[in-house]
Amino acid sequence: MKFAKTLSVCGILLATLSLAAPASASLLSGWTGQGNYGSGGADGVVSTSPFGSDQYGYVSTDNGIDGLGLENVGGDGNATSGSAVLSPLFFAQAGDSLEFFFNYVTSDGAGFxxxxxxxxxxxxxxxxxxxxxxxxxxxGDTVPGFDMPVPEATLVPGSTPINAGAPDWFALGTSSGSCYDEGCGYTGWIQASYEIAAAGSYFLQIGVVNWNDDSFQSGMAFDGATIGGNVIAEPVSAPASIALLCLGLLSLVCSRRRR
Known part of the structure; x- marks a missing residue:
């Protein structure tokens, strides 16, 4: 009876932990952020990513905050409100490949x-x-875009034309389905990869910002952030500890039954 009860308790603990454990990089386990960020599923022009997660991460200028634009990037004008996320700190060896997918979506265009x-x-x-x-x-191309630096990552596909139109996506808030002038649309999923030059600890930051005004929002979906093939996420040691505890309990019960 005690043996069956121990099995039941261990089963419940392990099942609970498996539900709580992060399923993929897109669930933002251990990620932190500023402004409007989170996770969501396939919606509007943003489909499930090639990485195959049920959900992807996103950042949006909708309800963003000031001061997140990149210094000396953007040309004439000013960055206004935006959002950004930061991965957990991760260690990489020289030669490791940092990879992830992104999909840039915008309802703003022209000089804005x-x-x-x-x-x-x-x-x-x-x-x-x-x-x-x-x-x-x-x-019509979106990477690097006008007045922007050339990317240091390798992108697949290498050409990134905008799929023009008023993009429908929940992360754009009230701007979903609207468009201001030439330049609205979305890229579709693009893979980015970058070879780490030196061993060390790093963060991956992903952000988006309004330009010259706070109207007509933009956002970026991302998924599958990996380093050397391993998902970048906060380390989770509890399941292993619980598994060892359960094995210990089962051994103790079995020992007593033999006596």
Missing amino acids: SDYGWARLLDSNMNQVALLFTARTTPG
């Missing part, structure tokens, strides 16, 4: 084109690499 970005930062929050910036151009 917003922009998004991803950066690799060291443990002191210093920029190691500006992986890419996403912004529309008069010609």
Whole structure:
């Protein structure tokens, strides 16, 4: 009877922990952020990512905060409200590949084109690499966009034209389904990869910001953030500890039954 009860308790504990454990990088386990960020499922122009997660992460300028634009990036004008997320600190060896998928979505265009970005930062929050910036151009491409730096990450596909139109996506808030002038649309999912040059501890930052005004919102979905093939997420040690505890309890019960 005690043996059956022990099995039942261990089963419940392990099942509960499996439900609580992060399913993928998109669930933002251990990630922190500023402004409007979170996770969501396939909606409007943003489909399930090639990584295959049930949910993806996102940042949006809708209800964002001031002061998050990149210094000396963007050309004439000023960054206004935006949002950004920061991964848990992760360790990488030289030669490890940092990979993730992103999908830039914007309802703003012309001289008010917003922009998004991803950066690799060291443990002191210093920029190691500006992986890419996403912004529309008069010609239609979005990476790097007008007045923006050339990306340091390798992108697949390498050409990133905007799928033009008034994008429908919940993260844009009341701007979903609307468009201001030329440049509205979405990129679809793009894979970014970057080879780490030196061993060390790093953060991945992903953000998006309004430009010259706070009207007509933009956002970026992201998924599948991995380093050396491993998902970047907060370490979770509790399941292993509980499993060892359960094994110990079962051994004790079995020992007593033999006596």
